[in-house]
Amino acid sequence: MFVILPLVAMLGEVEWSRFGALITSESSVAALKLSLKTATASTIVCIVLGVPMAAVLARSSFRGLSVLRSLILLPLVLPPVVGGIALLYTFGRKGLLGSELEMLGIRIAFSTTAVVLAQAFVALPFLVVSLEGAMRTAGQRFEAVAATLGARPTTVLRRVTLPLVLPGLLSGAVLAFARSLGEFGATLTFAGSLEGVTRTLPLEIYLQREADADAAVALSLVLVVVAVVIVVAVRGRGSAGTL
Amino acid sequence: MKRSIGIAIALSLALVSGCGSSDDTSSSSSSSTTSAPAGKITVFAAASLKKTFTELADQLKADNPGAEVVFSLAGSSDLVAQLVQGAPADVFASADAANMTKATDAGLVAGSPVNFATNTLTIVVPPGNPKHVSSFADLANEGTQLVVCAPQVPCGSATRKVEGATGTKLAPVSEESSVTDVLNKVTSGQADAGVVYVTDAASAGDKVTAIAFPESAKAVNTYPIAVLKDAGNPTLAQKFVALVTGDKGKAVLANAGFAAP
Numbered sequence: 001m002f003v004i005l006p007l008v009a010m011l012g013e014v015e016w017s018r019f020g021a022l023i024t025s026e027s028s029v030a031a032l033k034l035s036l037k038t039a040t041a042s043t044i045v046c047i048v049l050g051v052p053m054a055a056v057l058a059r060s061s062f063r064g065l066s067v068l069r070s071l072i073l074l075p076l077v078l079p080p081v082v083g084g085i086a087l088l089y090t091f092g093r094k095g096l097l098g099s100e101l102e103m104l105g106i107r108i109a110f111s112t113t114a115v116v117l118a119q120a121f122v123a124l125p126f127l128v129v130s131l132e133g134a135m136r137t138a139g140q141r142f143e144a145v146a147a148t149l150g151a152r153p154t155t156v157l158r159r160v161t162l163p164l165v166l167p168g169l170l171s172g173a174v175l176a177f178a179r180s181l182g183e184f185g186a187t188l189t190f191a192g193s194l195e196g197v198t199r200t201l202p203l204e205i206y207l208q209r210e211a212d213a214d215a216a217v218a219l220s221l222v223l224v225v226v227a228v229v230i231v232v233a234v235r236g237r238g239s240a241g242t243l
Numbered sequence: 244m245k246r247s248i249g250i251a252i253a254l255s256l257a258l259v260s261g262c263g264s265s266d267d268t269s270s271s272s273s274s275s276t277t278s279a280p281a282g283k284i285t286v287f288a289a290a291s292l293k294k295t296f297t298e299l300a301d302q303l304k305a306d307n308p309g310a311e312v313v314f315s316l317a318g319s320s321d322l323v324a325q326l327v328q329g330a331p332a333d334v335f336a337s338a339d340a341a342n343m344t345k346a347t348d349a350g351l352v353a354g355s356p357v358n359f360a361t362n363t364l365t366i367v368v369p370p371g372n373p374k375h376v377s378s379f380a381d382l383a384n385e386g387t388q389l390v391v392c393a394p395q396v397p398c399g400s401a402t403r404k405v406e407g408a409t410g411t412k413l414a415p416v417s418e419e420s421s422v423t424d425v426l427n428k429v430t431s432g433q434a435d436a437g438v439v440y441v442t443d444a445a446s447a448g449d450k451v452t453a454i455a456f457p458e459s460a461k462a463v464n465t466y467p468i469a470v471l472k473d474a475g476n477p478t479l480a481q482k483f484v485a486l487v488t489g490d491k492g493k494a495v496l497a498n499a500g501f502a503a504p
Contacts, residue, residue, distance in 0.1 A: 094432030110416040110417050
């Protein structure tokens, strides 16, 4: 009830006669395109960084592992705006790496790259948690058996480990994508807001609210629909993936 | 189920009213009932008024023992939206005429709003002015990373007005949704220049250098204040408005960089 009621209330506020025009306006389309593009890119970043992290968390045991896990999961509990500030002082022009990057001719501030960084920062834990769980559930017995049967480590990874954890990886990736799509606080703080470059759909909604509340509601509905599709997709995967 | 709806509604009401509610039974808490209990008012004020209004509220409390002032500080358009949705408040102070007009059009205002201050735009740059910005036209220089407010918010529409008046075509790297975000992008060194209000530049102290430009006179923002029709404590609300528009208010506002209307 607590979740559904506000959504229904929002549905009642949508001006259906203008709905089509509102969500296909130039700035809305630019924001939606940018959102999909950056969320895809940050999901890829999450996979590249998150798979090794999840493997380490699930498969190794050393002192400080739980501390490491807590650190990796930190963005999950951090307010996104705090994440944005942290990124600002790392990759910003006056940040920790800012001057080095500037020397290399790389400027992250106010670029689409900054949006992807902010999204990947907050979305990474979702992928790691989901994949680590899948890896732990799958266990190492099949891998051990394959190895004793003479399979090389790469073969084990390709033929045994990956197929076993694929559902976990997929649902993790979808969750990371969804979180990236909804990212707001870190993006606003770190990347700025410019149409077609850094103004993603949530930022566009926030801005439209100032001028045209109807447009904000219509765009919100678009994000709700995307979210519902994603949740349904994950649930479908989840039940298909259980053994 | 009914219970949970009730809780949800109560929660959202608490959210809407900022941090306090203006109930009429406020006198019950006053321990010192020496004079007539002054009661409590809720003031909805534009975020840029935070410092000055807090100071004036302290003055009001000193003048009226037992008085309590609760603030809800946010962007003016947010505040109007909350008021239209029925948020309980006694006084509304907007950072521009447009949002006060929205409130009067919705029939929320008692009497007519009074203009009590004006604010103009200024250029802010990091200390030392590394990009040598000296005029509004300089903001369009190539290689100067400029941040402004989006045209949808008051400071952005004011910037647009100056752009039009001067014939300068700005190419900002970011259009922020609040003036605070613009200021932060400059103080953190992300941007080379920003356009904010004189009062914002003043509040940032020596973290920025402000560069005044004559064209700012083309876009002066007026701050109106009004007592609301549904005020729970109109007497104290009226006193607060009188304080803000009076000599004391003028002095405090001028101190923060506001100009007289």
